[in-house]
Structure formats: C-alpha cells, structure tokens
Amino acid sequence: GEDVEQSLFLSVREGDSSVINCTYTDSSSTYLYWYKQEPGAGLQLLTYIFSNMDMKQDQRLTVLLNKKDKHLSLRIADTQTGDSAIYFCAETDYGQNFVFGPGTRLSVLP
Amino acid sequence: DTEVTQTPKHLVMGMTNKKSLKCEQHMGHRAMYWYKQKAKKPPELMFVYSYEKLSINESVPSRFSPECPNSSLLNLHLHALQPEDSALYLCASTAGLGETQYFGPGTRLLVL
Numbered sequence: 001g002e003d004v005e006q007s008l009f010l011s012v013r014e015g016d017s018s019v020i021n022c023t024y025t026d027s028s029s030t031y032l033y034w035y036k037q038e039p040g041a042g043l044q045l046l047t048y049i050f051s052n053m054d055m056k057q058d059q060r061l062t063v064l065l066n067k068k069d070k071h072l073s074l075r076i077a078d079t080q081t082g083d084s085a086i087y088f089c090a091e092t093d094y095g096q097n098f099v100f101g102p103g104t105r106l107s108v109l110p
Numbered sequence: 111d112t113e114v115t116q117t118p119k120h121l122v123m124g125m126t127n128k129k130s131l132k133c134e135q136h137m138g139h140r141a142m143y144w145y146k147q148k149a150k151k152p153p154e155l156m157f158v159y160s161y162e163k164l165s166i167n168e169s170v171p172s173r174f175s176p177e178c179p180n181s182s183l184l185n186l187h188l189h190a191l192q193p194e195d196s197a198l199y200l201c202a203s204t205a206g207l208g209e210t211q212y213f214g215p216g217t218r219l220l221v222l
Contacts, residue, residue: 092208
C-alpha cells in the first residue's frame with residue numbers, strides 16, 4: 001500500500017529557515033499537501049502542490065517536489081515561535097483516501 | 111469560507127453512555143470524512159461519505175455509527191465505547207473525492 005515517511009523531529013533557531021522533508025511511495029499521487037497541527041487543535045491546511053508542478057511559493061512557505069525521487073519538502077523562511085507545531089505531509093491519488101505521514105514536530109528555539 | 115465546524119469541543123463519557131459528535135460545513139462539499147487521532151500520531155481514517163452515501167468504512171467497530179442526514183452535516187453516534195477510544199475525532203470535507211481536505215477543529219473525547 002501507499003506509504004508516506006517523514007523525520008519525526010526538527011529544531012531550529014528563531015529567524016532561521018526550516019526545511020521539513022517527506023518521501024512517498026505512490027507514483028500515482030496527484031496532490032501532495034502540508035498540514036500544520038498545533039497542540040489540541042485540528043489540522044490546518046498550509047499549502048498543496050499538484051504533481052505536475054516542481055515548486056510552489058506562498059509568502060514564507062516554499063514547497064519543492066521531486067517527482068522522480070518521490071520527495072517533497074516544505075521550507076519555512078524566517079521561522080517564528082508561532083511556527084512550532086506538528087507538520088503532516090499527505091498525498092492522494094484522486095482516490096477516496098488520504099495517506100498521512102507520521103508528522104514532524106518542529107521546535108523553534110529563541 | 112473554508113470552515114468546518116465540530117461540536118462539542120470536548121466530551122467526557124462513561125462506557126455505558128450514548129453520545130453523538132456533530133460536524134457541519136457550508137462550502138457545498140460533497141464528501142465528508144471522520145478521522146480518529148491518538149496523541150502524537152497522524153489521523154486514521156474511519157469513514158467516508160460521498161454524496162451522502164457511505165463509501166468507506168475502515169473496519170471500524172460497530173460502537174461507532176456514522177450518519178449523514180444531508181450534504182452539509184455528518185454525525186458520529188457513540189455507544190458503549192471503551193477507554194482506548196479516547197482520542198481527538200476530526201471531521202473533514204472535500205469538494206469531491208480526492209480533492210483538498212479541510213479539517214474541523216476536532217472533538218476531544220475521553221471515555222472513562
């Protein structure tokens with residue numbers, strides 16, 4: 001079945017850039033997503049990228065997709081303490097299911 | 111408006127109680143989802159409704175009973191739950207199957 005992998009933890013200093021990585025196995029993925037989850041809250045859609053794109057930028061967020069290597073990354077520029085959260089990578093293939101990664105816990109140090 | 115609302119925010123229930131979780135969206139989305147999320151884990155899919163019909167039931171125990179009265183509303187009826195069912199229950203909706211999911215804030219359930 002499909003699988004999505006992420007590193008579990010990332011620590012960065014305030015003001016630095018954060019890069020969160022994700023790999024997936026489903027070659028028929030159509031959309032790939034990044035969700036943010038703060039403690040006790042639901043999942044907030046941050047951004048998504050269609051599989052025929054290489055890059056998408058939205059303010060401080062840059063998503064890079066390497067379809068050949070099935071690798072997705074999320075770069076957060078000028079990381080702030082409010083960015084501390086769990087970040088989930090997810091993919092879907094126009095099917096009925098979303099496959100989520102295990103989540104990367106981002107800690108932003110002052 | 112990309113809002114999915116869920117009520118209640120918190121629920122504490124005993125193992126013999128019957129309760130319901132409610133999810134609502136007014137984006138005209140035709141697919142709605144229930145997920146269960148344990149602490150520090152990704153969401154696990156429970157049910158998918160498409161055009162008000164149940165299209166996926168991911169081997170969920172019968173003590174969880176979903177209901178979709180109309181295209182804007184999704185309920186999850188709970189009966190005779192176990193303490194291990196304590197979790198955050200998330201609702202999501204999409205314009206169609208496989209499209210971008212928008213999540214509600216969740217209901218945090220504690221079963222005593």
